[in-house]
Amino acid sequence: MxxxxxxxxxxxxxxxxxxxxxxxxxxxxxxxxxxxxxxxxxxxxVLETIYDSPYLIERSADNFATLLPDALELCKLTGYTDQLISPQQNGRQAFVLSRGRILPIPVGFSLVQPTRVWPILTTRVLSWPGKFRMLGEYFVTRRDSTEDESLQSFATRRLGREAFESLVEPIVSGIFTADPARLSMQATLPQFVKMEREHGGLIRGYLAARREDAAAVSRRASGARYDQFTAPRLxxxxxxxxxxxxxxxxxxxxxxxxxxxxxxxxxxxxxxxxxxxxxxxxxxxxxxxxxxxxxxxxxxxxxxxxxxxxxxxxEYASSAVVVAIVDRRDIRNRVDGFGLIVPAKERRPVLAISYTSNKYAGRAPDDQLLLRIFLGGATHPEVMDNSDDELIATASQQLREILGWSGTNFRWQAVVRWSQAMPQYHxxxxxxxxxxxxxxxxxxxxxxxxxxxxxxxxxxxxxxxxxxxxxxxxxxxxxxxxxx
Ligand SMILES: Cc1cc2nc3c(=O)[nH]c(=O)nc-3n(C[C@H](O)[C@H](O)[C@H](O)COP(=O)(O)OP(=O)(O)OC[C@H]3O[C@@H](n4cnc5c(N)ncnc54)[C@H](O)[C@@H]3O)c2cc1C
The missing domain is CATH 3.50.50.60 (FAD/NAD(P)-binding domain)
Known part of the structure; x- marks a missing residue:
């Protein structure tokens, strides 16, 4: 009663x-x-899975972070942790498109923070002036103002324009499907604002944290970031x-x-x-x-x-995801990681391509690859005016040009539209x-x-x-x- x-x-x-x-x-x-x-x-x-055996396809989120523990805590509270899986061990890296080439994101570069010198010096994503400007972040003076600023302003100021355009913009704007010139640093990446305020910069902040907890910081910087994500197995x-x-x-x-x-x-x-x-x-x-x-x-x-x-x-932004299943043998370029981000300066309609079945087991048979091609976002609202057929044609063309895909049709395909689904923290x-x-x-x-x-x-x-x-x-x- x-x-x-x-x-x-x-x-x-x-x-x-x-x-x-x-x-x-x-x-x-x-x-x-x-x-x-x-x-x-x-x-x-927005969370929904399409089950079409042998495929398991997420319409939106395909995993969640565990560093902020609330989702994991909810799983513990409701007895669901035995259903969670970690990202696959193989291929724990992501790539960035750079003048048409697929290059690894430098190891230890996390959102806006360089934590390793050697991978920055050896990356082909940045020119030599771009590399030195990024590592020169150590000497960039602290901003006096406590006013909020945009991601673009923060990253350009601290790391230089080239690092912003080649790495920060595609990594961060991809997460928020946002315009980096309007995206609020304080609302989206407050940890780095605090780091600048407390330690004078991002490299200095990293070094200070390493002094405090050397073991934890070296784990974080060694590319083990994927340990901080999990997904429901089913x-x-x-x-x-x-x-x-x-x-x-x-x-x-x-x-x-x-x-x-x-x-x-x-x-x-x-x-x-x-x-x-x-x-x-x-x-x-x-x-x-x-x-x-x-x-x-x-x-x-x-x-x-x-x-x-x-x-x-x-405000909210819209985006579209083309889901495509292809035969691995039809792909010429490397797809051995978890995905590829595409900087705006590459002038392509695609924001990112997730190699989804590489990330988590049980999403597609081993000889096939489940791809999610992200289009639109705050900077390309016009993409949403296209028909499903046009979006699939765009995605196919991009896969041909970027990944060297040579198939004629996808084995399986779907267009998922997210109209006004992503809040924009300006x-x-x-x-x-x-x-x-x-x-x-x-x-x-x-x-x-x-x-x-x-x-x-x-x-x-x-x-x-x-x-x-x-x-x-x-x-x-x-x-x-x-x-x-
Ligand atoms: C494409 C995409 C990819 C994403 N990827 C990730 C990811 O990998 N990892 C991650 O952590 N997050 C990701 N996110 C973000 C995350 O999934 C969402 O932020 C989160 O699921 C939102 O949950 P919510 O309950 O706040 O809102 P919603 O999921 O939007 O739920 C709101 C609910 O309110 C209902 N509703 C609306 N109006 C009314 C009304 N008048 N009366 C009654 N009910 C109403 C709706 O029907 C809906 O069910 C992604 C989001 C998208 C769109």
Whole structure:
């Protein structure tokens, strides 16, 4: 029998953030009556696996990082860690296209940070002036201002234009599908901003960290970065199904898009929020919006117009992924790593090619290669106007030119479109977000979480859900103990 005095909480959005919020809330306050409203007919949001034997294909994320532990912790909490696999041992390296050639990313170069001298001196990705400019980072003075700046500004200032264009831009903008001239350093790579502030630079920061913990730093720099990633052996959808099974019975309501949110009643009332779907409306004591920011803005537009207007300023970018399965024997160039990034200066429509079946076992038969070709992003929005056939033709042409693919048709193919799916953390994001979250806290028992706020990766979205739950349940605890 549900306890009629227990707090009722609505979670809107059944992506990984919404599911994580429900699991954490149930653990923290088991008596809470939780309802998850999910607009579509399935949970998981952007996370979804296509199973077409013998292939296992991820529509979006194919793995997650473990350094920020929240995703792994959720797996531990729900008994899923035995289903996680590590990237394959062979081919743990990535490549960059450089004037049409496929070259390895220099060992020890991590996002924006050079940590080894020899691989930089010997790489063919940079010219000699470019190499010396990058290593000269050691002597670049610290920036005085504490204002946010763009990735482009930070990387060019510290490492030089050539290193930015040849390495940093394709590595970092590929992760965020963003325009590096607008991407906020403080919101996306705060660890390097802090490093400059505390140690005077990136190389200095690396050396200081090495002095403190030589063993850990040398492990990180020795190309073992892939140890910091994991994937569900049977795909993201299997993980999502497991999370759904870990929810309190009956709390997930599919095909229930929330249309609006209203305040239910004035003070001293038990219920605070009225959640309206097309079919009905229900009262709740607390609310967690785990929806993409633009959707949250729409739902809040009448009850909290300022918050809604702030949220609607966070932009999203679109991208398309062409999934192609090819015979390995039809590829002339090297595909022995995990993937290839393509700098904007190469002037190609492709952002990156992931050699997905090299990364994790069980994705395709050994004599075939599962490729994911990423197109579009913030800097190429026009790509989304192309038909599926045109996108496949573009991808085929790029594979011919870049990898020397000589096949006529792909063995298997799909086009996955991500319309307005990647939040863009533009310069000033953290400051605007802090102001918005302050308003949200002042609005009562409501919290926001998901990819639009403090990190786009799966661990970050789960962390944002955990924090939202902790804050909300504290607030509900207080108000329920005051009433009793
Ligand atoms: C192509 C791509 C590749 C990626 N690769 C990686 C990767 O390799 N590693 C990694 O860590 N991250 C990756 N990410 C990012 C990561 O997958 C996402 O940030 C994360 O899954 C977002 O989860 P979420 O729950 O915040 O949002 P979503 O998954 O967008 O879920 C939001 C949910 O809210 C629902 N909803 C919307 N409006 C309403 C409404 N009005 N009422 C009810 N429900 C509503 C939606 O239907 C959806 O189910 C990738 C993302 C993309 C798009």
């Amino acid at each position: 549900p306890n009629s005095n227990a707090p009722k909480v609505a979670i809107v959005g059944g992506g990984v953030a919404g599911l994580a919020a429900a699991i954490h809330l149930h653990r923290l306050a088991p008596e809470t009556q939780i309802t998850i409203f999910e607009a579509s007919g399935r949970a998981g949001g 795909g993201m959808s299997h993980w999502i199904d497991h999370l759904v099974k870990s929810l309190p019975t009956g709390c997930l309501q599919l095909n229930q898009p929330v249309v609006s949110i209203e305040r239910a009643a004035a003070t001293n009332s038990r219920h605070s929020w009225l959640v309206k779907t097309a079919a009905n409306e229900q009262k709740f004591d607390g609310l967690i919006l785990a929806t993409p920011v633009q959707h949250s803005a729409r739902m809040l537009s009448s009850v909290e117009p300022t918050i809604a207007s702030n949220l609607s300023q966070i 310069v000033g994001h953290n400051q605007r977000l802090a102001e918005t979250m302050e308003r949200v806290r002042a609005a009562g028992p409501i919290r926001l979480c998901g990819a639009g706020y403090s990190g786009v990766g799966i661990p970050q979205t789960i962390r944002s859900a955990r924090i939202a739950v902790e804050e909300l349940s504290k607030l509900l605890d207080q108000s329920f103990s005051e009433r009793s």
